[in-house]
Amino acid sequence: MIPSILLAAALITGTPYHASHPVPEAAVASDAAKGEEKQPEKDKNAAVPEKPVVTRHKVVVENREIGYMVTTGHLPVMNDAGESEAQIFFIAYTADNPSPGIRRPLLFIFNGGPGAASVWLHLGAVGPRRVQMLPDGRMPPPPYQLVDNEFTWLDQADLVFIDPVGTGYSRAVKPELTKKFATVQGDIDSVGRFIRLYLARYGRWNSPLFLVGESYGAFRAAGLSDYLFEHGAALNGIILISSVMNMQAISFDQGNDLPYELFLPSYTATAWYHKKLSPDLQGDLDKTLATVENWAATGYLTALGKGDTLSPEERRTVVEKLSAFTGLDKSYIDNRNLRIDNRSFVRDLLRDQRQVVGFMDSRFTAANLDPAAPFGFDPTVATIRAPYTATFNDYVRRELGFKSDLEYFTLGGGIGRWDWEAKNGYADSSENLRNAFAKNPYMKLFVASGCFDLATPHFSTEYTINHLGLTPALRGNITTRRYRAGHMMYLDRTSLSQLKKDVAAFIAGALVER
Known part of the structure; x- marks a missing residue:
């Protein structure tokens, strides 16, 4: 809990x-x-x-x-x-x-x-x-x-x-x-x-x-x-x-790139659940996760490790991969320097629907009444607190x-x-x-x-x-x-x-x- x-x-x-x-x-x-x-x-x-x-x-x-x-x-x-x-x-x-x-x-x-x-x-x-x-x-x-x-x-x-x-x-x-x-x-x-x-x-x-x-x-x-x-x-x-x-x-700190790699498969699973992936990735979740986990531990990890020395071609490839695996806009990912923390992800995945997804359980959503404001509560906690x-x-x-x-x-x-x-x-x-x-x-x-x-x-x-x-x-x-x-x-x-x-x-x- x-x-x-x-x-x-x-x-x-x-x-x-x-x-x-x-x-x-x-x-x-x-x-x-x-x-x-x-x-x-x-x-x-x-x-x-x-x-x-x-x-x-x-x-x-x-x-x-x-x-x-x-x-x-x-x-x-x-x-x-x-x-x-x-x-x-x-x-x-x-x-x-x-x-x-x-x-x-x-x-x-x-x-x-x-x-x-x-x-x-x-x-x-x-x-x-x-x-x-x-x-x-x-x-x-x-x-x-x-x-x-x-x-x-x-x-x-x-x-x-x-x-x-x-x-x-x-x-x-x-x-x-x-x-x-x-x-x-x-x-x-x-x-x-x-x-x-x-x-x-x-x-x-x-x-x-x-x-x-x-x-x-x-x-x-x-x-x-x-x-x-x-x-x-x-x-x-x-x-x-x-x-x-x-x-x-799990700590999204400056200079600590580890969480970006490790959270990516869960972003993909969430995007899959909310039908934000392309048809070739939207089918078999287990197969999709295996693909994403392999790239996260290899190509993405290497790109993060290169930091500012990443070439423009390499950067474009990473942007395209991340967009495909998360359902997020390419320009948004590029502006975030290829690094999406979980607070940003839950707020932005369903922004076009004025919804936020849950931290604890990203199947759950809540209305985003003020899209310009920082994320304020977890829909999962709101779901369980009163009943329990x-x-x-x-x-x-x-x-x-x-x-x-x-x-x-x-x-x-x-x-x-x-x-x-x-x-x-x-x-x-x-x-x-x-x-x-x-x-x-x-x-x-x-x-x-x-x-x-x-x-x-x-x-x-x-x-x-x-x-x-x-x-x-x-x-x-x-x-x-x-x-x-x-x-x-x-x-x-x-x-x-x-x-x-x-x-x-x-x-x-x-x-x-x-």
Whole structure:
């Protein structure tokens, strides 16, 4: 979610989200034993939330009824002295286990942002209840409905949805501590401490463990993979949805030409969807994308690398190619110096129709009421914000019995400016993922991407994966899948169904005895 969603917001507003070093391994290797098992009688820093609420429910998946327990509440984020510095809100689903001798897998799930709650994956794809959108993912008329999710992952594993500090109902115990958690390392450390404490309090240390992260949640998951291993929790697998791990790959900065190459196939997919391509490219999308990806990584990359030394003939060829692959006017591309950022693309592709297309899902459009003004909002966010916020607030109170007067921050509002902890460079947690693969060769990785995602495009994700520097044996642990939908591919019912099948196969494969 979104960015999940807020990363896209940063793209819209121009908020910087780069300039950091890889997450330092030493910084995440503090003593795992300290503070983990200790549960103070009373938190002296702030009032402790009420005990978690437990309810029981049922859901039918593939004609099989599954009984399950839901635990809704908070766990403290404790420092090494055992003092609570924040309270993290979570919702955990534990299915009835007909075979007690078999340990059920456990998935820790979060969205991204930074600043997005887990509600998007929770009520969009993974949990046993989901928001009913239109079949293609667009918003239905209010009031909105929550329905049983026949595509839930609960039949495969127990589920713990985590809202990092500053999202959902999760808060620092003192306002001055909020900044500590709005950093790359502070975020990874706090979520890692939550996971360790959950494993201890609920007796799950010896369960098969998985992480599920969307967008910036993928960045977090990559950092956590190494953090958790250093604290004695080896992962069976990681599931990344619409991922970003190296911010250089999506940062449209002067002197950084990488994103122009990596976003181009998603521009083509978007132009294909809106029927802006020539007939020879408008037919088979997969074939067209293969052609564009090949040229993006060769001819276009070479042209960008030549900069101002590109000859007039070469420049004309590039202009013609880009126009054919994007549906944009040749003179417009030439005036943009062959470099089209995503903010310009979503505003200009359908300018003649007075429409803008979405960042998160470029199938969606909205009226462009002032074509001369800068782009102001993402049609995708406008589509999902109200249905997910309204249904969650009703669900958590009416069905789960959890009461709170706090605002549930679904997308922003709980954190200020994010600290990327850097001076020169780009935030990059892919190094942590690489280290985790080297230390734990049994760990598997599943990567899901949407073709119509203009926030974390599929070609960018695959570029990062292909540059991890892994051995052939470790590369064999990676599975990638594409879906004909956007950043939240599960908004589309067909993609939601396929994602469930792909994830089920991945989890089963990651649990094969060795």
